[in-house]
Amino acid sequence: MRIVVTGKTGQVTSALQALRIPDIEVIALGRPEMDLSSPSTVVKSLSQARPDVIISSAAYTAVDKAEAEPDLAFAINAEGAEIVSTAAFQLSVPIIHLSTDYVFNGRNSASYIETHPTDPVSVYGQSKLDGERRVAAANPNHVILRTAWVYSTFGRNFLRTMLRLSEKQDEVRVVSDQHGCPTSATDIADAVVEIARHLVANPETDLRGIFHIVGTGATNWADFAKFIFSVLEEKTGRHISVKEIATVDYPTAAARPANSVLNCDKLESVYGIRLPRWQATTRTTVEQILEAAKTA
Template identity: 45%
Template sequence: MKILVTGREGQVARSLAERGSAHELVFAARPDFDLADAGSIARTIENARPDLVISAAAYTAVDQAEDEPELAMAINGEAPGHIGRAAASVGAPVVHLSTDYVFDGSGEHAWREEDPTGPIGVYGRTKLAGEQALAASGAAHAIVRTAWVYSPFGNNFVKTMLRLAESRDALNVVKDQYGNPTSALDIADALLAVAGRWQDAPGHGTNAVYHFAGTGSTNWADFARAIFDSSRKRGGPSCEVTGIPSSDYPTKAQRPANSRLDSAKFADTFGHAAPRWQESLDATVARLVG
C-alpha cells in the first residue's frame, strides 16, 4: 500500500518511518508541502496518488497558538479539509490525528467519542475545526484522537524530564492534570493497523471518530516519577519529584485537567489496543538512556 504521510520530522511521522516498512511510505513536508497552502496540498496528493493519506502533521505549539490563532486555524482547522478533498479526488481515504484538547477537561471519566466537545483554548478549537472540515470534505476517513504523546524522537515530556534530571536534584511537576501517556510508536502501529484493515476490508469503520491512547492513566507528577524510576534502573539520570497544583505553574494556554481517553471503540473496530503505558514508557527510556 502506498501511504502519504503529512510531515517528516514529527514524532508520529518518524515512528511511521520506523514501523511502516511493509508499505511504501511517502512523506510530504516543506518546502514542497505546506499545510498553510491549499495549493501545495492538492498538488502533492495529486502527484503522489496514494492509496491512503495519514494526516499526522499539525500546529502543536499550544501556548504559541494563543498568539497565532489565524496560523493555527489555517494549519489545524482548514488544512484537513483541503487534505480530504484532495484525497477524495484520487480515491484515497484519510486517517487524521486529533487530540484530547477538543474536550474541556472536566470530570474524572475517560472521554468517549460521543461525549460533547468543548475546547478551552485556541489549539483545541482549531483541532476540532479540523475534524469538522475533514468530515465535511467528502473523503472516507477516520479521525483518531490521542493524548500525551512521547517517543524517542523530537521534543516531548519524557525527553525533557531526562534532560532536566542531568542538572537538577529535584523538580516540581503538576499533579492535578490526568491523562494517558501514549508512545508515538504505538500510535504508528495503530494507524498501520487501520491501513491493514482497510486493505482487507475497504470502508470498514470509516467516517467515524476514534480514541487511541496508552492503556491506563496517571498524572504528570507520577508520570515523571515513572520516567525516573525507569531511567534509574538503567543507570540514567533521575531526580526527586514534588507534585504541585496547576495554579503554581501558570501557562498561557489552559490545559485540560482531565485528558483521559477511552480507547475501547478503536480496539473493537480495528482489533488493536495500546500496551499499558508503563510498558511503552520503559521501552522508550531504554532507547534514550541506553
C-alpha cells in the first residue's frame, strides 16, 4: 500500500516515514513541488505519486501567530485541505485528514465526543474546523481524525521543549488549568496505517467520518511536565521542579480550550483501535531522546 502524506516536516509525517512495515510505502510531498496555495501543483504531485490513500497532514500550526495571520491560516488549513481532498476524490482514493481538539471551546465539563457542538475560540481552531467541513464536502471517502497534545522525538513539541528547558533551569513554570490527552505521533502513525488498510479494502460508510484519536488518559500541562521530568530524573539523576501557574498568568495571543479531553470510544468501536496510555509512550519518547543525545 502506498501512503502519500502532505507536508514533509510534521511530527506525524516523520513518524510515518520512520515506520518499517514491509508492505507500506510512505511518500511525503510538500514545497516546492507541491504548494497548497497552487491547486495545479497539488493535483499534479498527488497524481504522479499514485497513492492508494492520502494523508492530509500539512497544516499551519502556529496557534498564536494565526491571530495576526488569519488569511494565511485559512489558506493552508481550510482552502489547502479542500484542494487535497478534491484531488483525492479525482484520483478515487480515500483521504485521512488530521484535525485538532481546538475545534471545541473547552467549556464542556466532560470529555468531547465527535458529535459535540464545535465552537473554536481561536483563529487556528476556526481554520481547522473550516478545513474539516471542506474536506468532508469535497470527498465522501474521508476519515477526519481529531487529535491533541502531539509529541514525539521529532520537531517542536511540548515534551522536547520541557527537556530543552531542563538543560538551562531547575524550575519550570507550567499551566495547570488546561486539561487534555498527550498523544504520541508514533501511536497516531500506527493507527493511521491500520485505518488506511480498512479504507482501501472496505467501502462501508461506517468506516468514514469524524473520529477522535488521542492517548488514553487525561492530564494537565503541569502534570504532563512533572511526568516527563520524573523519567528524566530516573535516567539522569537531575531533578527539575514544576511551578504550577494559571492560564491567566501565562497570557498568549490565542485562547486555549480549558478542557480538550477527547473521547475515543467511537474509534475503538469502529476500528478496534485504542491508543496506549500516555504515560507509557511518554516514557519511551523521553528515553529515546536521552539515548539519542548520548550518541550525538
